[in-house]
Amino acid sequence: MVDPAIRRQILNDLGQLSPEQQRHALQLVHGLVEPLPKGASVDDLLAIAGTLDDDSAREMIEAIEEEFERVEPHAW
Numbered sequence: 001m002v003d004p005a006i007r008r009q010i011l012n013d014l015g016q017l018s019p020e021q022q023r024h025a026l027q028l029v030h031g032l033v034e035p036l037p038k039g040a041s042v043d044d045l046l047a048i049a050g051t052l053d054d055d056s057a058r059e060m061i062e063a064i065e066e067e068f069e070r071v072e073p074h075a076w
Helices: 004-015 019-033 042-048 054-068
Strands: none
Touching: none
């Protein structure tokens, strides 16, 4: 059940938004209502474990270092 005062305030605020902002508000509210998507299972993760080759791993580390300035591999 929606509190009537809250409903009035939301509708009043929505009326002051542009159509694009109203669509964004709809997405935000819908995100609160929809359950979060289920993540990968342990079996899904195990199925891809070890599939990253050394060169790709090195490229990922370099990209992370560039973006975040350092990587601490043993901290993971």
